[in-house]
Amino acid sequence: MKRIFFLISAFSSLALAACPITLVVKNIKNYNHDEVYVVINGEKKKISKQGTVDFAEVSDGLVKVSVLYQNKSVYNDTIHINCQAHQKYEIEISNANRIDEVYIRGKKKLEKLKETPLSVKIVDMQAVKSQANNIGEILNMATGVKLRTEGGVGSAFQVNLGGLQGKAVRIFRDGVPIEFYGHSFNPNVLSPNMLDRVDVYKGVMPISLASDALGGGINFISKPIQKDNLEISNEIASFSTYKSHLNAVFIGKKDSLFYIGTQASYVFSKNNYKILGEVIDTETANLKKVEAKRFHDDTEASYMEVYTGVRNKSWANDFRVGLIYSHFYKEIQNDLEMRKPYGEAFAKENNVTGYLQYKKMFFDSRLKVDLMTAFARYNNSFVDISRRRYNWLGEYTFSNENSVGEINKGNDLKMNYNMFHTRLNAAFRINNNHSLEFGNMYFYQRRKGSDPYGAVNVYGDDVLKTPAVYNKNIAALGLVSHWLDRKVETVLGVKNYFFSSKGYTTDKYNFAWDSDRSKNASGYMAGISYKPKNFILKLSYEKAVRLPDETEIFGDGILIKENLDLEPEKSDNVNVVLDYTSSNYKLNTSLNLFYRNVKNTIFMIPDNPYGRYQNYYDNRILGLEYEINYQPIKNLQTGFNFTYQDIRLKNLSGSEKIWEDARQPNIPYLFGNHYLRVNFSDILKMKDKVELYYNINYVHRFLLYPVPKNLEPGLFSKATIASSDLLIPNDGRLGMVDVGVGITYFLADPKLAINFSINNLTNERLYDNYNAQKPTRSYHLKLTYTIF
Structure with missing residues (x-):
């Protein structure tokens, strides 16, 4: 049994040599050593009077280490075992006897992933799980990441990464596309309590994800199953916001197979914050600015996942099945640029997903196989049949008895989606220095619906009743190698991309006919990392391909028309990374330079009164990211980062030639963050802790629409007459500053965290995607209770 358990804990390492080690547990003078035990790979041993413990056989690579005192965990982290270098390792326990105050003298958690040739940023969600921020707000503090929103809680979002955004950046949860989890599982809704960490890949994607991401991707990583856990959090906040989350896992006895x-969440918000809107002045008949509350923006999101599985069996290291239910309700308040308010339109989504995961090690652990399969059923509706028209004061100004629909020509849409996804990963260790990796992802979607106000075919039938079918398959094969006593790591890979679509297409007169097509493409990647003492140097390149997705091809059945002739986007992606970490781990700094050369960019083109995605132009992107994090003393951490990205339109023709070499509109090109965290222990009673923190997020002004290069304002110069009205913000500010502050009190017994925070402390007017106004100052109170 111990042997099987050992193999599972070692599955993430490709170099599986084993050796005896001695672990030195420091700072145990305040503990009775007879009650201190160390657990590695399921093997539990008591420490000596000197604080040492020996293990006969530990795998080379990352291993989890736990320290128990009086059967309570006082240390839980990961260390890197290098059998060729040394066999003695040190860990240190804090005097406060709290897990989150423990640090390790050696390689920290997930250092292995950071040292790969891929440009990756790891965001620890457990470190901030007690804060009243959603995942999107936390990701916004990470270097080079900008999560764009169109409003408050539950609003649509896009992720900007390496100068690319939207569908060029793929989002996953444990390697599965996030679409399978429903709109209730998105970073603009979820609390960090739901995840262990987030891996942000900038540029080259790992073979295991088998992705068609053009500019990188984000992988939400769930909490590992290690012990019994029951955690509940509740939050109340401004704008009638309420959030509740539950995490529970039960294993029972330590040797239980x-x-x-379960994971569950419920989120509700009225999003009734104040904005500046335009209404007609009854005296002058001109438009005037008024401050008004959003009045039709309720969001309700429910998510529940139940799973069960077995481990350490002869036929599987881990076998899991799960069922997910998701419900999402969203009122539609305004158009994209907040020019037109709506008062009755809304959308609903219900989603049921079932999944199965199988993991197994073969051939004395040389072959690792990971298979994930999911099936989802979506039932969506969008209702816009009101005859009333509203202004920003919530008043309906008139009723049009001859026309339904506030947004367009009316919709009473019902859409059903069947989706299937399967992902196969395999890693084969050729020897201690070389491994083959294979990844394959297959995605299928069938869509069928109805809308009495929608488009019709030549026979007068509703085109949504014609099934629209989309298939996608991506296969990736790579070789991972280590050289020069593992100081150098290389990766080489190739990918094949395929998609097919079958549905209908329409003309500008709303007539439709059947159409189908398929397309193949290929790509490749290479990367190298070099790890001299305290430094990591990386260089990576990828010929990336992004296939047009189902919405771009078939539209959304509402305002986006279909285009079955779309070509895949392609890009040459280069990343150069220099990272330094001091020997005592108190200082870390990193510089990332990136280049993107994008062809066949898919862009939404107005086709009045609708929109249609087309291959429109090319992009050239140059950028840099820099960050520094410093811990001068044990209870204080601070740091800042900034990102600059120069995104230019290329290869335009005809009347658009005037925009040649202009900045890409609606994407921030300069932004950054600064944070400070201070914590104190034993405030009111022993083992309690208080943490004070603030975060500052800055976004430099950017263009809403393109401006010819010779007319665009300088980085810090005053805006010209030609460009001032096209800037975000357009009120004369150089940029926007969002300040958040908070305090968290951690009680040791009961294990309760109480957080109070204020977002947008200065109540500044903040604008985002397409000039959407973000929430004003808000107050948040969150309780997180860990029962066991």
Whole structure:
């Protein structure tokens, strides 16, 4: 049994040599050593009076280490075992006897991933799980990441990464496209309590994800199953916002092969913050600015996942099945640029997903196989049949008895989606220095619906009743190698991309006919990292391909028309990374330079009164990211980062030639963050802790629409007459500053965290995607209770 358990804990390492080690547990003078135990790979041993413990056989690579005192965990982290270098390792326990105050003298958690040739940023969600921020707000503090929103809680979002955004950046949860989890599982809704960490890949994507991301991707990583856990959090906030989250997993006895768990969340918000809107002045008949509350922007999101599985069986290291239910309700308040308010339109989504995951090690652990399969059923509706028209004061100004629909020509849309996804990963260790990796992802979607106000075919039938089918398959094969006593790591890979679509297409007169097509493409990647003492140097390149997705091809059945002739986007992606970490781990600084050469950019083109995606232009992107994090003393951490990205339109023709070499509109090109965290222990009673923090997010002004290069304002110069009205913000500010502050009190017994925070402390007017106004100052109170 111990042997099987050992293999599972070592599955993430490709170099599986083993050796004896001695672990030195420091700072145990305040503990009775007879009650201190160390657990590695399921093997539990008591420490000596000197604080040492020996293990006969530990795998080379990352291993989890736990320290128990009086059967309570006082240390839980990961260390890197290098059998060729040394066999003695040190860890240190804090005097406060709290897990989050423990640090390790050696390689920290997930250092292995950071040292790969890929440009990756790891965001620890457990470190901030007690804060009243959603995942999107936390990601916004990460270097080079900008999560764009169109309003408050539950609003649509896009991720900007390496100068590219929207569908060029793919989002996953444990390697599965996030679409399978429903709109209730998105970073603009979820609390960090739901995740262990987030891996942000900038440029080259790992073979295991088998992705068609053009500019990188984000992988949400769920909490590992290690022990019984029951955690509940509740939050109340401004704008009638309420959030509740539950995490539970039950294993029972330490040698139990069976586990069961659940995750659930409920989020509601009226999003009734104040904005500046335009209404007609009854005296002059001109438009005037008024401050008004959003009045039709309710969001309700429910998510529940139940899973069960077995581990350490002869036929599987881990076998899991799960079922997910998701419900999402969203009122539609305004158009994209907040020029037109709506008062009755809304959308609903119900989603059921079932999944199965199988993991197994073969051939004395030389072959690792990971298979994930999911099926989802979506039932969506969009209702816009009101005859009333509203202004920003919530008043309906007139009723049009001859026309339904506030947004367009009316919709009473019902759409059903069947989706299937399967992902196969395999890693084969050729020897201690070379491994083959294979990844394959297949995606299928079938869509069928109805809308009495929608488009019709030549026979007068509703075109949504014609099934629209989309298939996608991506296969990736790579070789990972280590050289020069593992100081150098290289990766080489190739990818094949395929998609097919079958549905209908329409003309500008709303008539439709059947159409289908398929397309193949290929790409490749290479990367190298070099790890001299305290430094990591990386260089990576990828010939990336992004296939047009189902919405771009078939539209959304509402305002976006279909285009079955779209070509894949392609890009040459280069990243150069220099990272330095001091020997005592108190200082870390990193510089990332990137280049993107994008062809066949897919862009939404107005086709009045609708929009249609087309291959429109090319992009050239140059950028840099820099960050520094410093911990001068044990209870204080600070740091800042900034990102600059120069995104230019290329190869335009005809009347658009005037925009040649202009900045890409609606994407921030200069932004950054600064944070400070201070914590104090034993405030009111022993083992309690208080943390004070603030975050500052800055976004430099950017263009809403393109401006010829010779007319665009300088980085810090005053805007010209030609460009001032096209800037975000357009009120004379150089940029926007969002300040958040908070305090968290951690009680040791009961294990309760109480957080109070204020977002947008200065109540500044903040604008985002297409000039959407973000929430004003808000107050948040969150309680996180860990029962066991």
